[in-house]
Amino acid sequence: MRVLISGAGIAGPSLAWFLAKSGAKVTTVEKAQCILPHGQNIDIQGSARKVIKKMGLVDEILRFNTTEKGTQLIDPKGRPFAPFPVQKGNSGSMSFTSEFEILRGDLAAVFYKATRNHPNVTYLFDTTVKQVISNDTEGQCVKVELSNGEVQTYDLLVLSDGQWSKLRKSCFPAETVKVVDKDMFAVYWTIPRIPTDNDWWNIYAALGRRLVSLRPDPYGTIRAMFTRMPLNEAHRQEWFTAARGDRKTQEALLRKEFTDAGWQAQRLLDSIPTAPDFYFQAMQQIKMTKWSTGRIVCLGDTAYAPTPLTGMGTSLAINGAYVLAGELSKLEEGEHPSKAFERYESLFRPFVEEQQKVPSLLPGFVHPNGAGHRFLISIMGSALSKVVRTPWLISRLVGILFDDADGDDFPLPRYKAFEDEETMEGGGEVDSRV
Ligand SMILES: Cc1cc2nc3c(=O)[nH]c(=O)nc-3n(C[C@H](O)[C@H](O)[C@H](O)COP(=O)(O)OP(=O)(O)OC[C@H]3O[C@@H](n4cnc5c(N)ncnc54)[C@H](O)[C@@H]3O)c2cc1C
Ligand SMILES: *[C@@H]1O[C@H](CO)[C@@H](O)[C@H](O)[C@H]1NC(C)=O
Ligand SMILES: *[C@@H]1O[C@H](CO)[C@@H](O)[C@H](O)[C@H]1NC(C)=O
Ligand SMILES: *[C@@H]1O[C@H](CO)[C@@H](O)[C@H](O)[C@H]1NC(C)=O
Numbered sequence: 001m002r003v004l005i006s007g008a009g010i011a012g013p014s015l016a017w018f019l020a021k022s023g024a025k026v027t028t029v030e031k032a033q034c035i036l037p038h039g040q041n042i043d044i045q046g047s048a049r050k051v052i053k054k055m056g057l058v059d060e061i062l063r064f065n066t067t068e069k070g071t072q073l074i075d076p077k078g079r080p081f082a083p084f085p086v087q088k089g090n091s092g093s094m095s096f097t098s099e100f101e102i103l104r105g106d107l108a109a110v111f112y113k114a115t116r117n118h119p120n121v122t123y124l125f126d127t128t129v130k131q132v133i134s135n136d137t138e139g140q141c142v143k144v145e146l147s148n149g150e151v152q153t154y155d156l157l158v159l160s161d162g163q164w165s166k167l168r169k170s171c172f173p174a175e176t177v178k179v180v181d182k183d184m185f186a187v188y189w190t191i192p193r194i195p196t197d198n199d200w201w202n203i204y205a206a207l208g209r210r211l212v213s214l215r216p217d218p219y220g221t222i223r224a225m226f227t228r229m230p231l232n233e234a235h236r237q238e239w240f241t242a243a244r245g246d247r248k249t250q251e252a253l254l255r256k257e258f259t260d261a262g263w264q265a266q267r268l269l270d271s272i273p274t275a276p277d278f279y280f281q282a283m284q285q286i287k288m289t290k291w292s293t294g295r296i297v298c299l300g301d302t303a304y305a306p307t308p309l310t311g312m313g314t315s316l317a318i319n320g321a322y323v324l325a326g327e328l329s330k331l332e333e334g335e336h337p338s339k340a341f342e343r344y345e346s347l348f349r350p351f352v353e354e355q356q357k358v359p360s361l362l363p364g365f366v367h368p369n370g371a372g373h374r375f376l377i378s379i380m381g382s383a384l385s386k387v388v389r390t391p392w393l394i395s396r397l398v399g400i401l402f403d404d405a406d407g408d409d410f411p412l413p414r415y416k417a418f419e420d421e422e423t424m425e426g427g428g429e430v431d432s433r434v
Pocket of ligand 1: 006007008009010011012029030031032036038039040041042104127128129160161162163165166167188279299300301302305307308311313314317
């Protein structure tokens with residue numbers, strides 16, 4: 001099977017890993033010159049950790065841990081309170097930092113390094129799919145023209161080029177792709193560390209629906225973030241205009257709106273002009289009525305971006321790659337891939353839909369507008385923080401709040417192609433769950 005993957009972020013290289021293991025020949029095109037180092041802390045949750053384990057990459061990922069000690073809130077005088085330290089072990093632990101936390105760029109690089117030397121995997125950087133010439137008619141294959149001028153044919157094409165995939169636009173009618181706005185904007189960048197910085201994720205709620213946060217990374221710099229919920233419709237439009245605009249416009253808006261935010265907001269504003277990795281984002285989800293057409297299938301953010309609000313973007317990309325590759329590995333010689341696409345979607349869609357449910361009041365709750373609301377958050381934060389530091393109480397709470405406290409959120413199907421002989425019971429029961 002010859003597979004073309006568009007996009008080498010998180011989903012693309014993890015798919016390449018499993019496809020290569022099942023004997024496919026994989027070409028990945030990536031628009032950037034190299035694996036993009038951008039992005040902040042992401043967490044690998046639940047079943048995605050089992051997938052990482054199957055790939056043998058657990059130690060590598062722990063090695064790139066963010067060194068974050070936990071999460072704490074900052075009061076209006078700049079003093080930390082309500083600490084939530086990292087809890088080792090299962091993902092049911094109630095902390096906002098986990099030991100499986102890694103920078104997005106580091107994770108992409110780990111997956112890339114684990115696949116780049118495989119004889120059946122090729123990466124083409126600075127390359128895109130210029131057009132799909134035919135998708136399922138001529139000789140039962142996808143024919144594409146690449147940006148380097150080559151015309152190639154593959155058995156299938158996977159779109160994993162992110163939330164704003166241009167290829168998705170050209171392959172799927174607009175009415176089948178829904179963009180769901182979450183009424184929130186986020187801005188991320190990296191700043192120099194100063195002696196008073198610490199290794200916690202520090203979150204300060206400025207009034208007027210603004211958050212300021214600072215977190216450590218393993219490179220001796222600090223990852224800064226502003227988030228903002230608009231106050232009314234005109235304000236929302238102003239932020240959308242900036243999101244679509246250039247960096248100058250975005251900087252001017254931030255300066256106007258965060259200068260009076262308090263705590264370290266001024267330091268953050270001053271550092272924007274020299275930031276190497278400034279990233280301004282409207283929080284929007286992607287929902288498609290169907291993830292595939294003919295021999296073309298969508299994976300990761302392209303198909304179901306959940307927004308960083310859910311903390312699940314990476315885990316969905318990894319679990320999705322595992323299921324898609326697994327279903328493809330079950331195809332008989334010459335069988336149409338749409339059969340695997342259908343199985344991938346029917347197995348995985350219910351989980352995706354569950355993860356895309358952001359409680360509608362949550363963003364508003366954590367972005368207080370007035371002082372009374374902020375006071376309420378601080379009381380609740382302090383109380384919860386004390387509960388979390390009492391181990392027997394956590395295990396009770398986790399048991400009550402989550403059905404499955406050991407973090408097995410998506411029951412991974414088993415695939416013969418990915419099981420080492422000795423772990424496979426009954427020799428070939430490919431459909432039983434792990
Ligand atoms: C720069 C960046 C920073 C991010 N930062 C965060 C963060 O801080 N926190 C968070 O929770 N999530 C972040 N995300 C989103 C997160 O990576 C995804 O939610 C999740 O990991 C799913 O990954 P993905 O592989 O589907 O998509 P992505 O990680 O978005 O990867 C898509 C890849 O496709 C490439 N690409 C784009 N267009 C084309 C094209 N036409 N042809 C070929 N390749 C193309 C991109 O360069 C990128 O490498 C970030 C994404 C990006 C791209
Ligand atoms: C976490 O990262 C730190 C700093 O990079 C490193 O010293 C430590 O060994 C890492 N932890 C693990 C478990 O690999
Ligand atoms: C590469 O693919 C070929 C089939 O195209 C297969 O025979 C070979 O075993 C694969 N190599 C590896 C290392 O998986
Ligand atoms: C796929 O092929 C069909 C039939 O030739 C065509 O109508 C459709 O536009 C093609 N889609 C893409 C994305 O090329």
